Amino acid sequence: MFAYYFKLGLRSLRRNPALTALMVITLAVGVAASVSTLTILHMMSSDPIPHKSARLFVPLIDPDPLDNYTPGQKQDDIQITYPDAMNILKSGLGVRRTALYGVAGSVEPPRREIPPFNMGGLAPTRDFFAMFDVPFAYGQAWTEADEARGADVVVLSRPMAEKLYGDVNPVGKRLNLMGFPYTVVGVTEKWKMLPRVYLLQGGSPYATGEEFFIPLATAVRHETQHNGGMSCSGNIGPGFAARLASDCTWVTAWIEAASAGDRSEIQSWLDSYASQQRKLGRLKRNAPNRLFDVPGWMEYTGVVGKDAKLQTWLAFGFLALCLVNTIGLLLAKFSVRASEIGVRRALGASRTEIFRQFLIETVVVGLVGGVLGLLLAVGALKLIALSGKAMANLAQMDWQMLGLTFVISVFAAVLAGLLPTWRACQVTPAIQLKSQ
Amino acid sequence: MEIRPIFSALMRNKTGPILVALQVALSLAILANALHIVNERRGIMGRPSGMADEHAVFRINVRTLGNETPEQQLADIKRQSEVLRAVSGVAAVAQVSQMPLSTSGSNTSLALDQRQNKESAVGSVYVSGDSLIKTFGLKLVEGRDFLAPELVDVNEATENVFPPGVIITRPLAEKLWPGASAVGKTMYFGTGAEAQPTRILGVVENLISAHGEFNERAMHSVLIPQRAYGGGRGTLYAVRAEPGQRDRVMKEAEAALRKSSPLPLILDFTTTDEDRSNKYRGTVTVSWMLITVSLLLLVVTCCGIVGMASLWVTQRRKQIGVRRALGARRIDVLRYFILENFMITSAGVFGGVALGLALNQLLVSKLEMTRLPGGYLIAGAVVFWLLGIVASYGPAWRAASISPATATRSV
Numbered sequence: 001m002f003a004y005y006f007k008l009g010l011r012s013l014r015r016n017p018a019l020t021a022l023m024v025i026t027l028a029v030g031v032a033a034s035v036s037t038l039t040i041l042h043m044m045s046s047d048p049i050p051h052k053s054a055r056l057f058v059p060l061i062d063p064d065p066l067d068n069y070t071p072g073q074k075q076d077d078i079q080i081t082y083p084d085a086m087n088i089l090k091s092g093l094g095v096r097r098t099a100l101y102g103v104a105g106s107v108e109p110p111r112r113e114i115p116p117f118n119m120g121g122l123a124p125t126r127d128f129f130a131m132f133d134v135p136f137a138y139g140q141a142w143t144e145a146d147e148a149r150g151a152d153v154v155v156l157s158r159p160m161a162e163k164l165y166g167d168v169n170p171v172g173k174r175l176n177l178m179g180f181p182y183t184v185v186g187v188t189e190k191w192k193m194l195p196r197v198y199l200l201q202g203g204s205p206y207a208t209g210e211e212f213f214i215p216l217a218t219a220v221r222h223e224t225q226h227n228g229g230m231s232c233s234g235n236i237g238p239g240f241a242a243r244l245a246s247d248c249t250w251v252t253a254w255i256e257a258a259s260a261g262d263r264s265e266i267q268s269w270l271d272s273y274a275s276q277q278r279k280l281g282r283l284k285r286n287a288p289n290r291l292f293d294v295p296g297w298m299e300y301t302g303v304v305g306k307d308a309k310l311q312t313w314l315a316f317g318f319l320a321l322c323l324v325n326t327i328g329l330l331l332a333k334f335s336v337r338a339s340e341i342g343v344r345r346a347l348g349a350s351r352t353e354i355f356r357q358f359l360i361e362t363v364v365v366g367l368v369g370g371v372l373g374l375l376l377a378v379g380a381l382k383l384i385a386l387s388g389k390a391m392a393n394l395a396q397m398d399w400q401m402l403g404l405t406f407v408i409s410v411f412a413a414v415l416a417g418l419l420p421t422w423r424a425c426q427v428t429p430a431i432q433l434k435s436q
Numbered sequence: 437m438e439i440r441p442i443f444s445a446l447m448r449n450k451t452g453p454i455l456v457a458l459q460v461a462l463s464l465a466i467l468a469n470a471l472h473i474v475n476e477r478r479g480i481m482g483r484p485s486g487m488a489d490e491h492a493v494f495r496i497n498v499r500t501l502g503n504e505t506p507e508q509q510l511a512d513i514k515r516q517s518e519v520l521r522a523v524s525g526v527a528a529v530a531q532v533s534q535m536p537l538s539t540s541g542s543n544t545s546l547a548l549d550q551r552q553n554k555e556s557a558v559g560s561v562y563v564s565g566d567s568l569i570k571t572f573g574l575k576l577v578e579g580r581d582f583l584a585p586e587l588v589d590v591n592e593a594t595e596n597v598f599p600p601g602v603i604i605t606r607p608l609a610e611k612l613w614p615g616a617s618a619v620g621k622t623m624y625f626g627t628g629a630e631a632q633p634t635r636i637l638g639v640v641e642n643l644i645s646a647h648g649e650f651n652e653r654a655m656h657s658v659l660i661p662q663r664a665y666g667g668g669r670g671t672l673y674a675v676r677a678e679p680g681q682r683d684r685v686m687k688e689a690e691a692a693l694r695k696s697s698p699l700p701l702i703l704d705f706t707t708t709d710e711d712r713s714n715k716y717r718g719t720v721t722v723s724w725m726l727i728t729v730s731l732l733l734l735v736v737t738c739c740g741i742v743g744m745a746s747l748w749v750t751q752r753r754k755q756i757g758v759r760r761a762l763g764a765r766r767i768d769v770l771r772y773f774i775l776e777n778f779m780i781t782s783a784g785v786f787g788g789v790a791l792g793l794a795l796n797q798l799l800v801s802k803l804e805m806t807r808l809p810g811g812y813l814i815a816g817a818v819v820f821w822l823l824g825i826v827a828s829y830g831p832a833w834r835a836a837s838i839s840p841a842t843a844t845r846s847v
Contacts, residue, residue, distance in 0.1 A: 022743065026736055033729060067553025067628050106499045106702050116501050116700050179503035225669050235630050238596045306803045307722050310473070314466060317795070318729050321462040325740040328455045332747040387721040388714075419451070 005357045009364035016333055023329045024369045027416075030322030031373030031409045036380040037308070037315040039401045043394040044206065045304045048193040049132065053294035054260040056131065059088060059270055062287035063247040064233040069285050077231035077249040078200060078301050085251040087273065089125065093266050094257040096131050100124035101251050102199055103219055104227040105178035107212075109164050119160065120227060121212035122199065123219035129155075129188075131256045132198055137161075139171035139186030142215055146185070150217035154182040160211045161187040180222060182214070194393060195303045197294055199252055201228035204390040205303045226250050247282070260293070267291050319408075323416050330362060330420035341424055342432025351425045358421040359414065366413020374405045442776045452744050453780045459740045460784025460820050463733040465791035467819075468812040469799065470726040476806065477723050480650055481716045485536050486605065486642030486657075488573030490708045492527070492677045494686055495535045496520075497704040498693065499670035506591045506666030512697075513663065513671055517566070519696045520673060523688050525681040530566035530674045533664060534646040536708065537715040541646025544658070547624040548612060550631050556623075557611050559604070559656045560645030564674075565589065565663025569603075569640065571674050577606055579619035579638030582661040586637075593666035598625055598632040607655035609639050648715050670702075682707065737820070738827045745777060745831035753838060760840035773832035774825060781824030785817045792816070 013020050047053050061084050062075045080088075085099035104120045128134070129141040138161075142153045154177060161170050161184075170184045195205035214224075223240035232248040243250075255266055270289040277283050292300055341354055381395040446453050487493060498516060513531050520529045534541030545555035562568055565588075569581045582603070590597045609618035618639050624631035643657040665671075677685035686705050694701055713720075749756075756769055796808035 019743070022739055026739065029732055029736070033732070037725075065628070106501055108501050108700070116702050118499060118702055118704070176501070179501065225667070234628075235596065235626055235632065238591075239593050305718075307718065310799065310803055310805075311722065311725060313799075314470060314726065314729060317462065317466045318733060321459060321466070321733060322736060324455055324459050324462065325736050325743075328452065328459070328740050328744050331452065331455070332743055335747065335751070384721065384725075388717050391718075391721070423451075 001353075001356070002360065005360040006364065008357065009361035012361055013364065013368065016336075019329060019333050020365070023326055023333070023365055024372060026322045026325050026329070027366065027369030027409065027412060028372035028376055030319040031370055031405060031412065032376035032380055033315040034312070034319040034408065035373065035377040035401065035405045036384065036395075037312040038404070039377070039381060039397055040384065040391075040394050041304065041308045041312045042401060043194060043396065043398075044308055045298065046194070047295060047298075048195060048197055049294060052133075052256070055094075055257045055262070056294050057094070057255045057257060057263065057266055058292050058297050059253060059255070059266075060290040060292070061270065061274060061283065062285050062289075063249065063283055064285060066284040069287070071287075073287075075287065075290075076233075077229070079229075079231070079249040079252050081247055081249055082244045082251050084277075085253045088253045088255065091269060091273070093269055094255040094262060096127040096256040097254065098125045098128040098131055099216055099251055099253045100128060100199060101216070101219070102201060102227040103214065103224050105224065107164075107178075108176035110173070110175065111164070111166075114163070119211040120203075121214065122210045123214050123216045123224065124198075125216050127256075128198070128213070128254075131254060132193065134191050135189035137187045137189040138169045139184070142185050147215045147217055150215060150221040152180055152182045152218060153185045153215065155186040155188060155213040156184055157188050157209060157211050158190050177212070177214070178222065178224060188213075192393075195298065197297060197303070198254065199228070200297075200301050200303060201252070203228075206390040206393050208389060208393075220244065263291065263293070319412065323412055326365075326413070326416040327419055330365075330417055331423065334358060334420045334424045337424070338427050339432050341427040342429045345427065345429035346433055354425050354427075355421055358424050359417055362413050362417025362421065363410060365417075366410045369413065370406055370409025373409055374402070377405065438772060438775060439779070442772065442779060446776065446779065452748065453783075456741055456744050456777075456780050457784035457787060459737050460781055460824070461787035461791050463737045464785060464788025464813075464816045464820050465795050467730050467733055468788075468792045468816040469795050469808060470730045471816075472796075472808050472812050473805065474723045474726050474730075477719050481719055483644065483648075483654065484642055485644040485708075485712070486572070486574055486640065487536065487708065488575070489679060490712070492679055492682050493572065494675055494677070494682060494705060494707040495532075495538070495711075496673045496675065496689065496693070497670055497706075498673065499702040500697070501700050501702070506593050509671070510589060510591075510663070510665045513565075513665055515696065516671070516693060517673070519692050520675055520689055523685060523692050525678045525685045526675060526689070527678050528567070528571040528676040530564045530568055530571035531663060532566075532568065532571075532672055532674045533561065533563035535672065535674060535706075535711060536572070536644045536646060537648045537711045538646055538706070539648070539711075539715055543645075543647075544625055545627060546608075546612070546658070547627045547631055550624055550629065550633075553627050555627050557608060557656050558653055559608060559658040560647065560653075561658050561660060562643070563660045563662050563664050565661070568643075568659055568674070571676050572643065573676065574643055575641040576603075577639050577641050578609075578617060579603070579636065581638060582659075587661045587663065590662045590664050591666045592664050597662065599634055599660050599662060601635045601637040601661070603638040603640060603659040604636055605643050605655055605657045606639050606641050607652065608657065609636070611652070611656065734819075734823065738823055741777065741781075741824060741827035742830060745773065745828045746834075748776075749773065749831045749835040752835075756835055756838050757840050757842070760838065766836040769838075770832050770836040773835050774828055777824050777828035777832070778821070781821055784824075785820050788820070789813050789817065 060075055061080050063081050089097050089099050101123055103123045104118060106116055107119050108116050126141045126147050137158050146153050154175060173184045175182050175184055192209040230248050230250040236242050236246040236248060274283050274289050385392040385395040517529050517531060520526060542561050543558050544561050546557045546559050548556045567581055569576055612623060613621060618636045621636050622633050624633055642655060645654050645657055648654050690703055792813050799805040
């Protein structure tokens with residue numbers, strides 16, 4: 001019977017073309033609006049490293065002076081000071097630790113036909129690659145010895161390596177970077193975290209990935225300027241050394257624990273570290289030391305834009321309107337078929353059968369609307385992707401969203417069809433037959 | 437006179453009217469809020485930058501390969517500034533620390549008194565050894581521009597110098613000293629005992645900050661008379677071309693800079709127009725999306741009203757015929773349907789006003805939006821009343837054209 005009703009449903013699409021087209025289009029537009037905004041929200045808020053996001057922790061220690069402070073106030077910056085980051089690196093907490101800051105610098109391509117250009121990257125410690133699952137195409141991360149010496153070594157991204165050296169293994173080659181000769185030790189495979197939680201500073205968290213990596217110690221030794229924000233509460237002295245020693249926040253630290261349960265251990269280390277620093281005259285605010293896992297960090301830093309949420313809400317409001325509209329149209333469509341229902345009922349069809357038939361018919365409308373809505377959503381996402389690189393990274397439909405589109409459209413159609421279908425079941429055969 | 441019978445007819449068959457009213461209510465609520473948001477964004481994008489003829493201004497970011505000493509950098513800045521000034525069609529050149537709306541720059545907290553520990557305002561800091569009033573085309577409304585001896589060279593790698601005098605924007609002056617003249621007054625960089633005093637030498641009408649925040653902070657800028665070098669981040673120049681010559685000047689400036697440098701240079705040219713459109717790109721996208729949804733809302737609601745009204749007309753053909761046969765004129769039938777629709781729309785409009793306020797309340801509390809001015813709801817109500825009348829006119833006209841003879845024949 002299902003297949004037959006399905007066929008009937010398809011056929012009835014043609015019966016009242018104007019009304020049906022209106023219904024399908026209304027549903028499609030509603031589905032398209034909600035799916036396209038939901039796709040962006042989904043991509044923005046998706047966990048970029050799901051299998052270990054619960055055991056990667058980022059600490060915040062508020063170094064600002066006591067004045068200007070009301071207890072409970074949110075810290076100005078989402079970074080920490082260089083001395084605190086160094087102490088966390090040395091702490092032995094968890095299984096791995098890293099500290100990092102964004103860098104940008106000039107590069108002199110070995111191939112003369114490319115003029116010098118600027119590239120953006122990261123200065124982490126070597127554990128960063130293992131902590132964030134960075135895959136390598138050639139070579140590997142720099143060694144601990146390199147890191148200890150602050151050696152001039154660099155890891156390039158795959159697109160950057162290809163741009164500079166073509167399609168060969170560049171490990172061991174020399175590269176003039178920011179005025180110093182670096183040795184290439186590795187090339188990362190194409191790797192992009194969306195959002196790039198490890199450093200929510202300097203540029204959009206959804207923009208392109210890193211182009212190169214140099215050891216933190218090397219960056220500090222060469223006094224490489226950081227690329228991103230810095231928050232200072234007092235007036236600091238001139239020069240790079242003063243910044244390193246200052247209470248300015250410009251570094252991010254990460255701790256990878258063996259399990260999510262080690263959180264309290266890390267928290268208590270942070271608290272005892274902070275009280276020890278207070279004895280040395282720092283951290284006057286005595287503000288709570290905060291520790292976030294990846295989802296908590298995304299929540300705290302508000303990476304998911306308010307605009308994205310706003311759009312999604314409005315789009316779902318719009319879908320609700322489309323639903324109400326479809327209910328009205330379905331009522332109209334079914335009401336003219338009262339006599340047909342009367343005949344079926346008189347010939348022995350039960351109410352359940354009528355209910356089934358008309359519900360399947362609305363599902364057909366929902367499916368057609370869903371397919372059209374999906375096409376419209378893909379078009380809308382293409383349009384949205386034109387508005388900048390970050391958006392182009394976000395406006396991408398995945399299988400999850402495809403499935404969700406299907407579910408939303410059918411669910412919407414069934415929801416819209418319930419009342420009209422119930423009404424159709426209420427038809428009394430006698431009256432219908434009499435009036436014919 | 438007709439309202440009572442129409443009302444009792446509506447009460448007998450509630451589903452359809454409720455659906456239409458619900459549609460009107462939902463659309464009105466969303467439309468009013470969406471248009472409010474769009475208008476607010478437009479206001480933000482339409483804020484003046486304070487620069488005269490923005491289209492004539494561009495920035496150049498210059499990086500040199502290799503590591504230069506701070507002294508070499510200072511020599512470079514002076515030489516490159518001269519090279520740029522010599523390009524024909526260049527009206528003014530300034531080496532500067534940040535550019536308006538470029539989304540990269542620094543802020544400082546400002547205080548009125550050394551004893552206070554809470555800042556009075558946050559200023560966006562423009563550090564330049566040249567006249568930004570000339571290069572940006574700012575309007576000086578009080579006081580004076582910097583004099584040549586006040587423009588000092590500062591090696592950022594070794595010294596930390598606070599300027600004895602600065603120029604601020606009028607909105608910042610108003611914030612610090614409401615209703616009073618700012619010129620000659622003293623303010624402090626930072627708060628607390630370490631705060632450094634400076635005097636206000638001049639006030640410019642406006643200059644938007646580098647980040648173009650979406651609040652009043654965007655207009656709080658401070659001009660500092662220093663040629664800063666040795667920071668190791670490349671050098672930024674603001675260049676004003678003669679009107680209409682920007683694109684040609686950019687090409688010639690690039691050639692001139694490359695020719696003048698013994699080392700290869702990395703040059704990055706960006707016009708202020710590009711900075712502005714990059715800064716507001718997301719805002720424009722949101723606005724267009726909201727406008728599209730608003731238009732679709734109107735279309736869908738209109739379709740809904742037409743559809744339901746047509747249905748009612750079809751269902752009541754016989755009754756209309758009877759009424760006509762009993763002496764009702766066409767105009768009476770037309771009026772009946774339009775009035776009926778008006779009543780339904782009105783119910784929707786009242787519901788929509790309440791729903792709109794509730795939605796706004798939600799947006800205010802969850803997404804930090806501003807309150808919805810009543811004007812949007814009133815305008816929305818008028819729009820939907822008109823929409824209701826226009827949309828129901830077609831079906832009502834068809835109802836009125838039903839001839840009594842055909843309608844009563846089948847009875």
